[in-house]
Amino acid sequence: MKKANAISGFPEWLPEQRLIELQILDRIRAKFELFGFTPIETRAVEPLAQLLSKGETDKEIYALRRLQAAGEDEEAEFGLHFDLTIPLARYVLQNQGYLNFPLKRYQIQKVWRGERPQEGRYREFYQADIDVIAANELPLHFDAEMPWLLHEVLQSLPIPPVRILINNRKVLEGFYRGLGIEDAQATLRTVDKLDKVGEKGVLAMLIDGVKLERTAAQKCLEIARIRESDSSFADKVEALGVRNELLDEGLHELTFVMDSLQSLPKGSVVSDLHIARGLDYYTGTVYEGCLEGHESLGAVCSGGRYDDLASSDGKNKLPGVGVSIGVTRILGYLFGKDLLHASRKTPSCVLVALPSEAKRAEANAVARMLRGRGICCEVFHLPQKYGKQIRYAERLGIPYVWFPEGQESNAHEVRDIRSGEQTPADAQTWAPPEEDLTVKADFGELSGKGILGRGIEV
Amino acid sequence: MKKANAISGFPEWLPEQRLIELQILDRIRAKFELFGFTPIETRAVEPLAQLLSKGETDKEIYALRRLQAAGEDEEAEFGLHFDLTIPLARYVLQNQGYLNFPLKRYQIQKVWRGERPQEGRYREFYQADIDVIAANELPLHFDAEMPWLLHEVLQSLPIPPVRILINNRKVLEGFYRGLGIEDAQATLRTVDKLDKVGEKGVLAMLIDGVKLERTAAQKCLEIARIRESDSSFADKVEALGVRNELLDEGLHELTFVMDSLQSLPKGSVVSDLHIARGLDYYTGTVYEGCLEGHESLGAVCSGGRYDDLASSDGKNKLPGVGVSIGVTRILGYLFGKDLLHASRKTPSCVLVALPSEAKRAEANAVARMLRGRGICCEVFHLPQKYGKQIRYAERLGIPYVWFPEGQESNAHEVRDIRSGEQTPADAQTWAPPEEDLTVKADFGELSGKGILGRGIEV
Numbered sequence: 001m002k003k004a005n006a007i008s009g010f011p012e013w014l015p016e017q018r019l020i021e022l023q024i025l026d027r028i029r030a031k032f033e034l035f036g037f038t039p040i041e042t043r044a045v046e047p048l049a050q051l052l053s054k055g056e057t058d059k060e061i062y063a064l065r066r067l068q069a070a071g072e073d074e075e076a077e078f079g080l081h082f083d084l085t086i087p088l089a090r091y092v093l094q095n096q097g098y099l100n101f102p103l104k105r106y107q108i109q110k111v112w113r114g115e116r117p118q119e120g121r122y123r124e125f126y127q128a129d130i131d132v133i134a135a136n137e138l139p140l141h142f143d144a145e146m147p148w149l150l151h152e153v154l155q156s157l158p159i160p161p162v163r164i165l166i167n168n169r170k171v172l173e174g175f176y177r178g179l180g181i182e183d184a185q186a187t188l189r190t191v192d193k194l195d196k197v198g199e200k201g202v203l204a205m206l207i208d209g210v211k212l213e214r215t216a217a218q219k220c221l222e223i224a225r226i227r228e229s230d231s232s233f234a235d236k237v238e239a240l241g242v243r244n245e246l247l248d249e250g251l252h253e254l255t256f257v258m259d260s261l262q263s264l265p266k267g268s269v270v271s272d273l274h275i276a277r278g279l280d281y282y283t284g285t286v287y288e289g290c291l292e293g294h295e296s297l298g299a300v301c302s303g304g305r306y307d308d309l310a311s312s313d314g315k316n317k318l319p320g321v322g323v324s325i326g327v328t329r330i331l332g333y334l335f336g337k338d339l340l341h342a343s344r345k346t347p348s349c350v351l352v353a354l355p356s357e358a359k360r361a362e363a364n365a366v367a368r369m370l371r372g373r374g375i376c377c378e379v380f381h382l383p384q385k386y387g388k389q390i391r392y393a394e395r396l397g398i399p400y401v402w403f404p405e406g407q408e409s410n411a412h413e414v415r416d417i418r419s420g421e422q423t424p425a426d427a428q429t430w431a432p433p434e435e436d437l438t439v440k441a442d443f444g445e446l447s448g449k450g451i452l453g454r455g456i457e458v
Numbered sequence: 459m460k461k462a463n464a465i466s467g468f469p470e471w472l473p474e475q476r477l478i479e480l481q482i483l484d485r486i487r488a489k490f491e492l493f494g495f496t497p498i499e500t501r502a503v504e505p506l507a508q509l510l511s512k513g514e515t516d517k518e519i520y521a522l523r524r525l526q527a528a529g530e531d532e533e534a535e536f537g538l539h540f541d542l543t544i545p546l547a548r549y550v551l552q553n554q555g556y557l558n559f560p561l562k563r564y565q566i567q568k569v570w571r572g573e574r575p576q577e578g579r580y581r582e583f584y585q586a587d588i589d590v591i592a593a594n595e596l597p598l599h600f601d602a603e604m605p606w607l608l609h610e611v612l613q614s615l616p617i618p619p620v621r622i623l624i625n626n627r628k629v630l631e632g633f634y635r636g637l638g639i640e641d642a643q644a645t646l647r648t649v650d651k652l653d654k655v656g657e658k659g660v661l662a663m664l665i666d667g668v669k670l671e672r673t674a675a676q677k678c679l680e681i682a683r684i685r686e687s688d689s690s691f692a693d694k695v696e697a698l699g700v701r702n703e704l705l706d707e708g709l710h711e712l713t714f715v716m717d718s719l720q721s722l723p724k725g726s727v728v729s730d731l732h733i734a735r736g737l738d739y740y741t742g743t744v745y746e747g748c749l750e751g752h753e754s755l756g757a758v759c760s761g762g763r764y765d766d767l768a769s770s771d772g773k774n775k776l777p778g779v780g781v782s783i784g785v786t787r788i789l790g791y792l793f794g795k796d797l798l799h800a801s802r803k804t805p806s807c808v809l810v811a812l813p814s815e816a817k818r819a820e821a822n823a824v825a826r827m828l829r830g831r832g833i834c835c836e837v838f839h840l841p842q843k844y845g846k847q848i849r850y851a852e853r854l855g856i857p858y859v860w861f862p863e864g865q866e867s868n869a870h871e872v873r874d875i876r877s878g879e880q881t882p883a884d885a886q887t888w889a890p891p892e893e894d895l896t897v898k899a900d901f902g903e904l905s906g907k908g909i910l911g912r913g914i915e916v
Contacts, residue, residue: 004508004548007536010501012549014556015563018497033805034829036836039476043468043582044502044568048525050462061525066572067506067537068518075575078465079525090462091470098472100803100853102839105473110502114524117533124501139839141818345558347491360599371492378494381560381597395558 009115009123011332016342016397020441021126021331024157025108028128028325031153032106035145037130040105042087044112045078050090062114080112084129085281085322089309092133092318101135102142108327122328129303131322138319140253143285143305144260146323147269150289150301155268158340158443159330162300164289165227165272168254169282169304171237172273174247175223179216186210191224192276195298224274230262231255233271253284283307287323297333301325334443343440344397349432350377350414351393352402357383362404366412369427370402375437377402393417399436402427467573467581469790474800474855478899479584479789482615483566486586486783489611490564493603495588498563500545502570503536508548520572538570542587543739543780547767550591550776559593560600566785580786587761589780596777598711601743601763602718604781605727608747608759613726616798616901617788620758622747623685623730626712627740627762629695630731632705633681637674644668649682650734653756682732689716691729708742715743741765745781755791759783792901801898802855807890808835808872809851810860815841820862824870827885828860833895835860851875857894860885 006012013021029039051061062080081087084107092103108128115121130149132142147164154162172191176184190205197205199221206217219240226236234251254271261269277286286304291297303323334340350370352363363379370377380389386403393401394417402425403413414430415422431437464470471479487497509519520538539545542565550561566586573579588607590600605622612620630649634642648663655663657679664675677698684694692709712729719727735744744762749755761781792798808828810821821837828835838847844861851859852875860883861871872888873880889895 003551004505005552007501007503007505010503012501013499014553015496015498018499021499022497033834034832036804036806036834038473038804038806039480040473041470041476041479043465043470044570045465045468045582047462047465062522063525064520064538064572065523066518066574067521068572069574080522093461094463095472100850104804104836112502114522114526116524116527124503141839346494346496346562348494348496374492376491376494378562381599392558 008117008119009121011122011124011328013331013335014345016345017331017335017340019342019345019347019439020158020340021327023439023441024327024331025126025128027156028153028327029106029108031149031156032128032130035104035130035149035152037104037106040088040091040107041109042081042084042091042107044080044110046081046087046090048077048079051079051082051086060114060116062112080114082111082113084109084111084127084324085131085306085309085320088129088131088133088322089318089320096318101133102138103133104130105133106130122332125326125328125332128325128327129322131320133318133320136317136319138305138307138321140256141260142321143253144257146285146303146321147257147261147287148264150287150323150325151264151268153325154289154301158441159334160291160293160443161268162289163267163292164269164287164301165275166254166257166269167271167273167275167286168250168257168284169276169286170246170250170284171254172223172250172276174244174250175237175240175242176220178242178244178247179219181210181212181216181220183210187212187220188276189278191220191274192278194224194274226273227270229267229270231258231271233258233273237273250284257285277302277304281306281309285321291330291333294333297329299326300330339443341442341444342397343442344399346378346396346398347376347439348378348396348398349375349436349438350400350402351389351396351398352377352379352404353386353389354380354383355386355403355405359383359404366402366404366427370430373431375431390415390417400432466575466577467579469580469582469786471789471793472803474803475789475793475798477800477803477805477897478616478798479785481897481899482617482785482789483584483586485614486611486785487564487566489607489614490586490588493562493588493607493610495562495564498546498549498565499567500539500542500549500565502538502568504539504545504548506535506537509537509540509544518572518574520570538572540571541569542567542585542782543589543764543767546587546589546591546780547776547778554776559591560596561591562588563591564588580790583784583786583790586783586785587780589778591776591778594775594777596763596765596779598714599718600779601711602715604743604761604779605715605719605745606722608745608781608783609722609726611783612747612759616899617792618749618751618901619726620747621725621750622727622745622759623733624712624715624727625729625731625733625744626708626715626742627734627744628704628708628742629712630681630708630734632702632708633695633698633700634678636700636702636705637677639668639670639674639678641668645670645678646734647736649678649732650736652682652732684731685728687725687728688720689713689729691716691731695731711742735760735762739764739767743779749788749791752791755787757784758788797901799900799902800855801900802857804836804854804856805834805897806836806854806856807833807894807896808858808860809847809854809856810835810837810862811844811847812838812841813844813861813863817841817862824860824862824885828888831889833889848873848875858890 064078112124173184176187194202206212226233258271275288282304284305288299289301305321307319352366354363367377367379401415412425413422414425522536570582631642634645652660664670684691716729733746740762742763746757747759763779765777810824812821825835825837859873870883871880872883
């Protein structure tokens, strides 16, 4: 095998980073389950036609080709899914008779984007999604439950605090219609570029591209400036003097959602009327979250309500609302800035030393006893000098080394290699302190040997 | 969105089945970690050249194509990985300087095979792998640790017992050479077909295809019949009267491995000299495991030692040994036979009923308190009649319904909907019995009212 290199956009972590990633995925999953969401996992592929059907032309897709397919009957062509929402909608339609509604499901999987290799662009990454899909009617309460859950999940992770911005498509579309704008979609997509090109840029695009009057375009910018941590945004919108039925509906919905979230810490959830979310399928509430103090990274979670995505005939509606956490995006950023650290490079809490080949059975017996009580451990593979075995433990960050023969024969001892303290021990009863039992992931600057910032224990 | 169908070979499960799958994956992972294996995850793709480099022409591969790549500079072509061993070897070579050896890693991921759609053939499936990769020398102890670990993992799962068959390539190759056979590889590949075409078929292929003398071909069948649960196989091989140095080496290694495993339950590990494993890269010990009583399913786990896979220059050797558990293969089979059942269809242990809109805040507060103590629960979404809410819980198999107002006002009560027993309860202290806290996965025939309907087959 030839030495190979990384592939741009396909991130891979070292074991100590993967340990952190797994802890974070576990934590997310545990919270999703606490809220009663049930898991599904969909296949990696969908028929290309399905992936392209929602007008998602801005999504770049990897199509698959069987190397050995030559001359055989052609199947429909497949592509790798680029999100977990389209596959969910397909799955729900396909299995409708076997599912219970409202379906509260979570799904944590990789997705792929067939993009040009480019600095900072992921082509393979993890998303952690929750969605609620209802048969016919989806109560607005679920629109409020999403940011609540999102807040609970994210504040339990070893990452910076996340601020969740909320808007409602109906507010923007209704407002645009009230202004007499015909192409609300194009206006929405243009306003969505505010973070990228700024107010001046968007103004120019609205006037030159979407062909709005200057006053209408300016109003579009004014509403986009509204940003409140409670429902007072509604008065500000009304003060702009635009009247429209859809706008009223949107304001009512957004007010309900914001009012429902007032028990969350101030500032963790903000109504922000410039949030549009580019994807076509959202029809009401939309969400977007950023790491506070790291806004340049862009959205690390997002989502919204889609009333029309999962419907086979237009009559039988299956409206949904959901959010997605960009796990790889967060991790790649924090790893890149060296802000996330694992307390060791292996699950092993104990290295059982091997004094001699003759002692191997005894060393194995110690390991078996420790494992029986949930303590991760391994036996050193060769009867080398203790110094070498201890250095192996040091390199991996394994905190304890077990000696299956002590200074007195047949006595066992265990050493905390951080302090050097060595004490007699019995494998049937000894246990490490709780904080050493599992690998810990910490967020914060490294200072000397210690770690500043927040830590989690999973 | 149009109603879509299953795609042959890309299995998907219902939520209650996914809950079982997750539990099984969790348990496998926990055991791997107890043995001190550290996780990695590799990208889904490898350069096509890498995937094809080991002469793996029997592996069918999905190649990827960027839909929007037209006219751009072409990158090297990628394919989806078909196993986790080739990616591991590549990862180790690539990150050698950052890893500690012997590297004991586990990896639980999906793999893909670009096969023709065919009944019972998976094109996307989970593998759970452990491997040890050493710098330079890999002690034989690891060859014995693999089946030990495999046994520990598999006997902890809700599946039939697994019998692990062990052989050593050197035994077969040495034996063939001792018989004067020139093309040992072709002989090995032919003998590997014993389970498929039987002794007569293999004999014919050895004589007509590999061009062996009849007596040599018969000897190849004789050694393949040897099957012992201890190291007595060695005498039987010697009784066949073939002498060869590589054969002796193989017998020594296999004897060591079998002797090391004598503390495992009798019959759980068997030396079986017809096991060859088709893959080219194995160089010594080989493993294969079947579900007892379900042998027709074929191997559900397999692996072996490969001394030459991960080496960039032929000098710096990175020998490895590992095994792989075919998780999807096992699950698909047991789901198909309706032998695996989940105790409910959601993680929720409690449904908090919603008596009226006015009580929503109180219902949410109950849910928050239960969650704070690790009890998965959800609040019913609408203030419908209690009968309707209870039926929702019944359909999902949620064992408890919480009423945030009891018969006396402001009193809370909880009902076990299986027994109908309803008692006053305080959300700050109430907890379900341990066995109701999480979803249980059971293996066995269903008796009485089971909750699993059918499996979604593929």
